[in-house]
Amino acid sequence: MSRESGRRRFRVRDAGSRAWPAVAVFLVLTAVLGSARFHVRLESSIPTADEVLSASPERFVLRFSGPVDESLSSAILAYPSGDHVDVALRTASGDAATLHADVPHLEVGEHVLRWRTVSLDGHPASGEIPFVAVTEATAEVGTDSAIGVDPAAPSAASRPPDAEAGPAPEASVGAFSGLLAGLGTACLLAFAGLLWHAGATTLFAERSIRRPTLVLGWAAFGLFAIGVGWWLVQVRPQGDGVAGLWTGLASRTGAVAGCRIALLLGALFTAPRSGRGAAVLALAALLIGSLAGHTAVFDPWITIPANAVHLGAVAIWMGGLLLIVLLPARTIDDGGGAADPRFLTVATSVSSSALLAVVLVLASGMIQSLLLVGDLGAYTSSPYGRLVLVKWIGLAVLFGFGAWHRFRALPELVTDEGGEGTGLKRSVKAEAVVMLLVVMAAAWLAGTSPPVSY
Numbered sequence: 001m002s003r004e005s006g007r008r009r010f011r012v013r014d015a016g017s018r019a020w021p022a023v024a025v026f027l028v029l030t031a032v033l034g035s036a037r038f039h040v041r042l043e044s045s046i047p048t049a050d051e052v053l054s055a056s057p058e059r060f061v062l063r064f065s066g067p068v069d070e071s072l073s074s075a076i077l078a079y080p081s082g083d084h085v086d087v088a089l090r091t092a093s094g095d096a097a098t099l100h101a102d103v104p105h106l107e108v109g110e111h112v113l114r115w116r117t118v119s120l121d122g123h124p125a126s127g128e129i130p131f132v133a134v135t136e137a138t139a140e141v142g143t144d145s146a147i148g149v150d151p152a153a154p155s156a157a158s159r160p161p162d163a164e165a166g167p168a169p170e171a172s173v174g175a176f177s178g179l180l181a182g183l184g185t186a187c188l189l190a191f192a193g194l195l196w197h198a199g200a201t202t203l204f205a206e207r208s209i210r211r212p213t214l215v216l217g218w219a220a221f222g223l224f225a226i227g228v229g230w231w232l233v234q235v236r237p238q239g240d241g242v243a244g245l246w247t248g249l250a251s252r253t254g255a256v257a258g259c260r261i262a263l264l265l266g267a268l269f270t271a272p273r274s275g276r277g278a279a280v281l282a283l284a285a286l287l288i289g290s291l292a293g294h295t296a297v298f299d300p301w302i303t304i305p306a307n308a309v310h311l312g313a314v315a316i317w318m319g320g321l322l323l324i325v326l327l328p329a330r331t332i333d334d335g336g337g338a339a340d341p342r343f344l345t346v347a348t349s350v351s352s353s354a355l356l357a358v359v360l361v362l363a364s365g366m367i368q369s370l371l372l373v374g375d376l377g378a379y380t381s382s383p384y385g386r387l388v389l390v391k392w393i394g395l396a397v398l399f400g401f402g403a404w405h406r407f408r409a410l411p412e413l414v415t416d417e418g419g420e421g422t423g424l425k426r427s428v429k430a431e432a433v434v435m436l437l438v439v440m441a442a443a444w445l446a447g448t449s450p451p452v453s454y
Helices: 003-033 174-198 207-235 243-250 252-270 275-291 300-326 341-373 383-415 422-446
Strands: 042-046 051-053 059-064 074-078 084-087 090-092 095-102 109-118 124-133
Touching: 042 124, 059 109, 124 207, 174 207, 174 252, 174 275, 174 300, 174 341, 174 422, 207 243, 207 252, 207 300, 243 252, 252 275, 275 300, 300 341, 300 422, 341 383, 383 422
Parallel strands: 051 124
Antiparallel strands: 042 059, 059 095, 074 084, 074 109, 090 095, 109 124
């Protein structure tokens, strides 16, 4: 190995080590910009927070900013005596954003209604509604019971959406879940993309490509398994114990997560025998995620296909980048390290597939942004919109990398017979780091409320 080649390899490693502080800064930035991570909030309630009741209301009513999952909704009424009773919540007919419950016997003194629910896109929220009963009372179903001591005061049903209605819900999954989701998605994108490019070729038989591919797959499996377990603990109904975990798995979000893990595990066990079959299963594990989350709630007939195309295109793009990084640019058979002719062939093929991926990412991303962000003002006035701007800035940088590789780096590699491709590999490594940052920003988007749900 020449002295100049050694210097180049050293610079590549050194550049990679300097990139990780940028990753840490970017993660902090996305966490700050996307700090409002709850997807549903309690907009109004009967009774209202700290209300004094002279008579029992006909029923408890909780109105949220978006649709919720009845099967994962529960409440407990705490009495002044210290006793408590489970309160069964059910959605109103034709209104998935409102939960009703029969009112049990009320004692004299301060009560606390503790509620938990999960939005249809899988994000838990909880809160408490303290109220005071001045006399013992039982609801008179079918009557127009007075709700407050002041008959002239507006009821919770007539209050505007921003009226105070008890404590704000908890942050939906927190930074830990966001980090798990981002890293798991990045590993799955890389795993599926590498299998797409190399799974059906002789390249997958090479240890330098096969081993990192499988490591990424197992990392994705572990991260998603931990994330699903963490989510199930948060969303299981109060008082249901272990049985509540099965309730969570039976929901749309739980079923999609379970299928994703099963498909991913299938891909990992299929890979040693059939790279092509593993690629199909890995892509299925990736695309099935479009059936849950934001896309399952907001214009699903448009957003689900758009998100599936978006994920698939990003996987092909990322997998191609990693294949260039992993594939040796020089052979070692002759001891002198001649240029490997496969490197140029692979780099040219990856450039062509990346061009198609860029077009698909741009089109599908614009569709989702238009539907989930809405008007232009929301790009700066909402955490979700600001994160979308961060993502678009990252994509613009990636587009610049792609243009540089296609119109400058590759032609130079073609004309430089025997060239090592070190410059291209160094640039592709930097592009891969930027793509990781964009994927992490997208993970925070998945855990942040779109403006349309405000």
